[in-house]
Amino acid sequence: MAGEWLPIDCNLSTKPEVLELCDICDVEPDVVVGRMVQLWLWAALNADAGVVKMTPQRMCRTFGGDVDFWNAVAEVGWLEIDTERRTIAVPGWEERFSQAAKERAQKAKRARKYEENHPGRKSSGAHAPEHPAHKRGNSRRSCAAEDIEDIREEDPPPPPRENFEELRAAWNAGPGRPWKMHTPPKGREGVLADAEWLGMALEAIPRLSGAKYFSTPVTLAQYMGEGFVENLLGGTYDAPKNTPPRAHATRGHEERAPPRQFTGEDAERLRLTKAKLLEQCNT
Secondary structure, three states, X not given: OOOOOOOOOOOHHHOHHHHHHHHHHXXXXXXXXXXXXXXXXXXXXXXXXXXEEOOHHHHHHHHOOOHHHHHHHHHOOOOEEEOOOOEEEOOOHHHHOOHHHHHHHHHHHHHXXXXXXXXXXXXXXXXXXXXXXXXXXXXXXXXXXXXXXXXOOOOOOOOOHHXXXXXXXXXXXXXXXXXXXXXXOOOOHHHHHOHHHHHHHHHHHHHHHHOOOOXXXXXXXXXXXXXXXXXXXXXXXXXXXXXXXXXXXOOOHHHOOOOOOOOHHHHHHHXXXXXXXXXXXXX
8 A cells, every 4th residue: 555655865875974974873774764764754634845843852762872973964055953943854856755746756766667668758758658547458648748847846957066165175174064075965055056045145154153142053045044134144143042031040149139227216126136036045
């Protein structure tokens, strides 16, 4: 019986991000793959567009590992952790794991099967691959050229590699968390094609030193997120987060109120009370 499923790369265990996590966390590839697949499957059932309420501590209990492991996953670009909102996000969810992505994967699979069963007739011809639900004996269902192009949909060309190398060199020279990989974080490649954004990003990196908003070093995946560079240049992160002191916090000696001073009749009554107590103690 068919159920929920996700498209997983056949070479997942040898992807650069997995190997990088193995080096950072000193674990085997099967450990990384197991934890990541558990996270993705859980997110498929519980997340809205790849975003869901979750904390690193809860991920440790649910999928294994420790907080350092999941912070490393964020470092390689496979996770975004928002400690303030207590949420996590899977970058590139719409492109890889959404219902539309699964439909594209199914179409590509049917196209390959059609070409295997009809040597010499590519899917760019007059017929689309036959879906099992539409089989009627030996009859074939023809479709328009637009459907064929949808099946053979190609990804847009990647931005020039030197764009990322320039950004990576400037990033690793700045105050952010160093990025060791020579490929950009997953789901962040698109912004590199925007020359205007790249110029602003290079200009904004030194401003991270004055961004008091963050308690931990900013990651490159976070930096390349939507609107981050613009907010940084606009001064949004210059001030620290508002953290009002707790009502029950202990005040320092210099903050304590001075002792109460008694005068007149009150002072006399206090003197008599002290004398009476002293007399009682001596008897």
